[in-house]
Amino acid sequence: MTAKTAQRLSKPDEYAALLDRFDTFLFDCDGVIWTGSTLVPYMIDVLTMLRSKGEYSEFQLRVLAEELNQGMTPIGKNILFVTNNASKSREMYKKAFDGFGIQASVDEIFGSAYASAIYLSKILKFPADKKVYVIGQEGIEEELRSVGIHFTGGTDPEDRVFIPTGDNSSIKNDPSIGAVLCGGDQYINFKKYAKAHTYIMNNPECEFILTNGDASYPVADGTFPGNWWSNLRTYTGLHEENAYDYRLLLRLGCLLLITEVNPPCLVPFGSHEFDPKRTIMIGDNLETDILFGINSNIATLLVMTGVTTESQLIGKHKSDIVPDYIIQSMGDFAVLVDEM
Numbered sequence: 181m182t183a184k185t186a187q188r189l190s191k192p193d194e195y196a197a198l199l200d201r202f203d204t205f206l207f208d209c210d211g212v213i214w215t216g217s218t219l220v221p222y223m224i225d226v227l228t229m230l231r232s233k234g235e236y237s238e239f240q241l242r243v244l245a246e247e248l249n250q251g252m253t254p255i256g257k258n259i260l261f262v263t264n265n266a267s268k269s270r271e272m273y274k275k276a277f278d279g280f281g282i283q284a285s286v287d288e289i290f291g292s293a294y295a296s297a298i299y300l301s302k303i304l305k306f307p308a309d310k311k312v313y314v315i316g317q318e319g320i321e322e323e324l325r326s327v328g329i330h331f332t333g334g335t336d337p338e339d340r341v342f343i344p345t346g347d348n349s350s351i352k353n354d355p356s357i358g359a360v361l362c363g364g365d366q367y368i369n370f371k372k373y374a375k376a377h378t379y380i381m382n383n384p385e386c387e388f389i390l391t392n393g394d395a396s397y398p399v400a401d402g403t404f405p406g407n408w409w410s411n412l413r414t415y416t417g418l419h420e421e422n423a424y425d426y427r428l429l430l431r432l433g434c435l436l437l438i439t440e441v442n443p444p445c446l447v448p449f450g451s452h453e454f455d456p457k458r459t460i461m462i463g464d465n466l467e468t469d470i471l472f473g474i475n476s477n478i479a480t481l482l483v484m485t486g487v488t489t490e491s492q493l494i495g496k497h498k499s500d501i502v503p504d505y506i507i508q509s510m511g512d513f514a515v516l517v518d519e520m
């Protein structure tokens with residue numbers, strides 16, 4: 181069997197052919213749409229172009245009628261924003277998109293904070309008398325609140341403090357903790373790890389849930405460390421088989437189109453309907469975004485504006501995860517804007 185090779189796109193007619201081939205574009209955010217606080221050049225033009233293109237399906241015609249009513253630019257291609265970044269809720273993301281001048285509605289935004297909340301409430305049916313201990317920020321708290329799940333930790337100032345070595349006076353087991361939910365946390369510290377560790381080790385039923393497994397995220401001129409879940413796994417000695425199935429969460433965290441079938445895969449969720457054959461996942465990370473697309477049997481497009489480097493694509497250390505297409509930047513599609 182010949183190994184799969186990715187097709188590198190660099191010419192306008194190749195970009196145009198790709199746009200014709202797909203109706204639904206799943207956009208990862210960090211490293212695809214923006215890097216840190218900087219928008220990828222020409223991103224607004226490209227998204228606007230996508231929204232103005234395409235044949236309308238029945239579903240799109242319904243949305244179109246609603247959008248025209250609300251004075252919005254009608255949709256062409258179906259666009260969803262899917263992100264592993266758990267720092268924001270869908271509403272917070274909507275504000276971020278508004279801040280960048282990007283048209284997006286809350287129901288087009290799927291983040292891993294939202295996914296985790298849906299996962300806890302709909303799939304685990306998290307008991308009302310239990311609490312989640314959160315390592316993470318406002319985004320997770322907002323989404324948990326929206327599904328009525330009780331939690332502790334998160335942004336609580338009492339957890340954002342130094343504790344001297346061996347001083348466990350502020351860390352006691354709490355049997356009401358039914359899950360530890362771990363997402364990116366810019367205030368991560370020893371106390372939070374120690375609490376999570378204590379709950380997991382002392383409550384045999386305690387679930388250990390990760391919002392996402394990205395090892396790093398893109399910032400200007402490089403990357404920063406991502407979710408710190410691996411530290412917790414090391415501290416608690418959890419192995420794959422007794423840790424919560426984090427591989428499942430990687431996929432859920434990547435796209436939050438949740439199904440109760442195992443393994444979870446891309447299925448219509450909420451009001452979004454699309455044909456997997458005409459759907460493409462666009463991401464900057466081979467291990468999460470591209471793997472998710474491959475596992476879901478949809479096409480994949482890798483951009484080079486985020487965490488993936490050329491050394492992961494060619495040579496001795498190249499990754500086994502191979503996308504269908506590679507493009508330098510989503511902004512490159514802007515050459516098609518004038519052709520419309």
Ligand SMILES: O=C(O)[C@H](O)[C@H](O)COP(=O)(O)O
Nearest residue numbers: 209210263264394397406407
């Ligand atoms: O640590 C994180 O939260 C992630 O590395 C990162 O921010 C993922 O965001 P995405 O690329 O999925 O938008």
Ligand SMILES: [Mg+2]
Nearest residue numbers: 208210211464
């Ligand atoms: Mg990304």
